[in-house]
Amino acid sequence: MTTFTIGSTYHGFLLQKKEAIPEIHSTAFLFTHTVLGCQALAIKNQDINKTFCVSFMTVPEDSTGVAHILEHSVLMGSQKYPVKDVFGEIHKGGLMTFLNAMTGSDTTWYPFATRNLKEYFNIMDVYCDVVFNPLLLRSTFEQEGWHYHLEKNEDQLQYMGVVFNEMKGAYSDPIRALFHNIYQGLMPESTYAHESGGNPRCIPDLTYEQFVAFHRSHYHPSNCTLFFYGDAPLEEELAFVQQRFLAQFTEPVPKAGIKEGVETTAPRFITDTYPVQPGSPTEQRSFLAISSTVGTVHDRKRNAAFQIIANILFNSDGSPLKKAIINASLCKDFGGVFLANTAHKTFMVTYLIGTDPEKRDHFLALYKATLTRMVEQQLDRDLVLSELNKHEFTVREEMNKAQRGLDLINKALPALKYEMSPFAALRMEELLAEIRKEATENGYFEQLIRTFLLDNPATVTVTLAPDPEKMAENVRQEQQQLETFALSLTKESRLQLVQRTKELMALQATPTSLEDLHRLPRLSLDDLDRQPPFHAVLPSSLGTETELLINDLDTNGICYLDFGLDCSSLPVHLLPYLDLFATILTEIGTAKKDYMQFAKAINLCTGDFSHSFQVYVRADDQTRVRPILWLHMKALSGYLAQALDLLTEVLTSVDFSDIHHIEEIVQREFAWAEHAAQSEGYSLAATRTFSHLSRAGQYHEYVQGMHAYLHLKQLAGNYPAQETALYDALGQIRDLLFRRQGLIVAITAEDRDIRNFQELGLSVVQGLPDLPLQPVHPRFAQPPASQAFKTSAEVVFNVQACTLFPDIRQYNGSFEVLRTWLSRDYLWNTVRQMGGAYGCFIRFNHLTGNFGMVSYRDPQVKKTYEAYEALPTVVNELKSIPTELLQQLIIGAYGSATPHQGPAAQGAAARNDYLSGITPVFRQQRIEEMIQTSAQDLQAFAPLFNQLQTTRYRSTIGNGEKIEHDKDLFSEITEL
Missing domain, CATH: 3.30.830.10 (Metalloenzyme, LuxS/M16 peptidase-like)
Incomplete structure (x- = not known):
């Protein structure tokens, strides 16, 4: 076992510092690459849930969502793994306990976790190759970002793309609009004034060339940070990333830097609107917020204190501020949050939900008066102690999280990207003890409230009001953009657009060749523990x-x-x-x-x-x-x-x-x-x-x-x-x-x-009365079989369900393999990639036999239901499923059946099993049935899916225009 010495170099990485951190039961190591300058943080302990992450500073210069689209797109094939959907393929057949990629306001990170050492290095290889050597095909940009979609010459032109529709759904949330206005108000002309996820009105401004250039300028190793967590051998981890990836880069490049923008030196007032259903009432549906800059991420002690102050002011029912606002009948709810890691600056947000614009001045006056009184009279000691206790409990409980590695990475990442000590970010006990002493003895919280909430000119007030006409206006603007483009097309170029749409759809429908799939590193059935441990309660x-x-x-x-x-x-x-x-x-x-x-x-x-x-x-x-x-x-x-x-x-x-x-x-x-x-x-x-x-x-x-x-x-x-x-x-x-x-x-x-x-x-x-339980048998009213609910969202959510197993004895572990294929292959490809939805998942209860599919942030209605009702046919075709794919599906189903859980979740799952009569023997039997699954076993389930067409129990909720377009699918349509 290697003894790591500060100042020594290991596989291109110079060890700058190492430190035992008892409160997280770990030793942390900080390395810097001697050639490229990138940093690597390793947090080593006995946790078998090994976690790896590579992150990049991805600094937006506009709101086209280029960083977000790139996050999706690098996972769609690389030089070593020319698979059209790398993420989907590894997700389909792995034991990973976590697998994702995320885009923040200035960072994109790619984390995963697994308990299997072989898989750990397999996925590390895949993740590093897709981020450093992606294919970035134009078709990938069109699918994941946006494209002009025209299936027939006579059709109406439309925008289509996974991120485009995801962000349409995100922009249906007024809370997002509220916070975006706060960012623009407090940090104008900065990196954070842009929407890194992408504004649907701006996404179509992004070109393929800009997309490729952004990767070239932001995804160099000099601009990345590496994280290793858990019990894997550290020297092997360092050697792996150096020999397979970093060694191919011989020159460093400048790191991406954030743009600070203009300092806010005087209070600002912003007014904006959000869409609601046409004709719906607008009273008590506005949002008001006041937000003040507190400092930057470098102010560690102050930021930790403000996390507790936020709970005192906003989250506790013991808060005098909360009581004053609610008692004044200013809103339906009052709250707030301290944002410490979403930008370089940190700020406190106080918001009202269910209010009216004309109440703004009353709110601001009461906010100032109440905070002033709280400071002058000092905070209630019991309130302060209660929130200190709760915060310390939260820190203590973090050790019980199943994804402990991911949690620690999220703590350390802001420190590293803003050139701070990650070791300090991982230690909390000493800092909290210092804050407790100053808060209870020296009026520390009162000082902070006065300085940063009462006497702070760097403040923005946002009014967000409902607008019944905005939804129609958004649609009109989008249609006008599309019509302008359509008018610019010649007859020939319009036909070329139809042809390009068909080509993209054909590419989406074409599976990756078995030869390319074989390039992906895989586990085999021999890597599975045939008798995994299942925790059960002890009845007493x-x-x-x-x-x-x-x-x-x-x-x-x-x-x-x-x-x-x-x-x-x-x-x-x-x-x-x-x-x-x-x-x-x-x-x-x-x-x-x-x-x-x-x-x-x-x-x-x-x-x-x-x-x-x-x-x-x-x-x-x-x-x-x-x-x-x-x-x-x-x-x-x-x-x-x-x-x-x-x-x-x-x-x-x-x-x-x-x-x-x-x-x-x-x-x-x-x-x-x-x-x-x-x-x-x-x-x-x-x-x-x-x-x-x-x-x-x-x-x-x-x-x-x-x-x-x-x-x-x-x-x-x-x-x-x-x-x-x-x-x-x-x-x-x-x-x-x-x-x-x-x-x-x-x-x-x-x-x-x-x-x-x-x-x-x-x-x-x-203490309870000793009275008998007297069960009743409620008679429930039956709603319409097919129903739609219109809201102000720009997308829809489509659900269809049936009783798949009228005789539950027909269910066995092989169905979990089929379920894995349905969710991670068929629905992923059909509803997400081809249909443009952000996602689609399955809900299934193996005790009732009830099965359903749910699409998420979906631009389609009819097409999605057609995909659902095609299941009898597509499942029947699984009789010819390749052996390699079947084995991967078995491994994926096995991973879902053996989740990695923290003690609270593990105890709750065992409790639920007991009350449902599920034993470890039952679960072991399902594991054996999964592992023995054949193609014929999958095909045998096909006739059961005819129930989808027989009963047609379905519900759609979301955009009214999309629902009206396919209104013949529903027996009743209701406005929410």
Whole structure:
């Protein structure tokens, strides 16, 4: 084993510094390449989840999205691997626990993680080749970026491209517009005033030549940073990248640098609009924000302090600022965030959601007055301590993340790209102790608030108002651009455009040759562990009756607690209130504590108090359905007793008497639900579609789906008339759920903390009334089979589902192999690459046999449904699937079935398995069936997909014009 010495060179890399960092259980090494000048940071420890990343400074000079399009495009083939979709191919058949590429405001990075050492070096080879030696074909630019699309001479010309449609979806989100205006206001004429992801109005300005030139100027090794994490041999990693890639470059080039722009020296005011549905109301749908520059990424201590200050001011219900803004009836919700790593400058953002433009001056005056009062009277000590505790808990819990390497890389990357010490970025304990001392003894937070939020001229205020005509105006401008181009075409050039479109479609439909596919480094079936470990809960009891599910795992001293309340006794009219009930329950307070005191108490002794809803179907009896509302609490072992006392207080004396705050919660929840429905509504469409298929699906529809959304919309819009019904529902749900019968408890923790919980947790159970559970059988209304919902989004989300296995005994592990092919091959190629959608994924429940497909940020409606309904034919053709491809699909399915999880996720998965009757034996059987899968096994599933055409359960949500164009596909169309 190599002993690394500072000042020595290893395979072209000079070791500048190494340091043991106990708080992350790692030793970090910083190298500089002696010829090219690029840096490499290695974080070495015993983590088997090895992580590699290569990143580049990619500094935009406009908003054409060139860095984003390039991120997509380099993954579409390289000199060594001339495969038309390298990313898709390696994703199809690997064990990677993480595989992605991301574009930030000034950086593009390519990380992956795997537990398999052979695969680690395989993918490292692929990733380095695609970034340093990509093919960058014109057809790739057209597919991933944009092109003029004209399939027939008589068709209407349109723009098409994956990134173009992705960013159309992104620009449907007003929050994105709000923050883009903040960037432009605080950093005018800088790198960060541009949209690195690409503005859909600007993307068609990008030429192929500019695209290629950007790679040439930004993807040289001198402009990159390398990261290695985990237990792989460091000397082998350095030798690998040097010998295979860096050695071919003999001269350094200047590194890309950011443009600082003009300093903001006086307050600025910006007004902008965002699109909403034509004819829809505009009252209380505006956004207001005030943002102030705090410093730069170099101000490490100040930035860490402002992360905590942001929680004090915005995220805690104990915040006087939050209370003042909400009580003044200025908005439906109030919040804020401190942005420390998105640009060279750092800044604080305070925003209002669901407001009106004319309230701006009142908001600004109240903001200043309240902050001034908080500073002059000093921050509430308990509030400060609670947020310090919560922040330190968050830092502690980071050690439990499954993708720990990726998290540490994200911490170190800003330091390296802005020429700071990555070692300091990886250490937090000493800095947090210093901040705690100064905040509690020297008024440190108050000083920062006064200097950077009250007396700071570098401030921008943004007003973003809804515009019912903007959507039509955007369409008109795009059509005008296209018509202008179309008029410039001669008859011959128009026919050439049709021919080019057909050529591109033919290229997209042509599979990569087996010869080229064989060039990709692969694992074989022999590399798989035929008997992977599966964690299972240990069933026990809390007292004599309450079921306790134990997960004895290494959690770094954190206890993860789940208290499950059986919802079988809730009648159908109460179900749409359930999610709102749980939200109110975790915030409203008790007979002893109002909501502000309760918020401080929660953060003092826990890391979180939240809820979720799940419906369990038994593997041995699909007719048995168990809906459970989970209350989740996590706490350090030293605070376990206090956390359980607080939970007991909630369950025995929750107080719904604060009618004003409950109305605030209702309006806030609807504001965010409406925002999600308008910009990213695919989950509502999916839940609505799956509600046709099972009782579990009906429960989800009524609690979390479109039915619940429309119920919340009515409640928020007619609150005075609905208030009595809400309070009656809250009381009824409390009385029906808070009882010992039907309660189930789960804990994920270390052995000593589990034993402690078994003594302390009994008091929680004993605080509940010992009443019998009385299940009811709700009668759910059935929605239309095919339905569309029109929103202000510029794209759509298409969902189609069916009961694929009416007899669940037909399901076996081979279907997981087919599922891998469907999602990573067929749908990826057909809906994404050929159709232009940003993505398409599958939802499948192997206990109910229910199967569905969901397209994401899709420009198509009819074409996507045609792709869905072609499944019987395309699956039948798998009888001739090449053996090599089948083996890769098996490996990909195996990887999905054996995920890498942190202790919290591992415990939750084991809990869910137990409640569904899934055992390690069951999972092992599926693994064996996967590995033994044949082409005939895949083909045998083909007839089952006829159900898609027989039932046609489908939902589309999104752009109204696209829906109207294909309105014959739906029996009902509704405006949201």
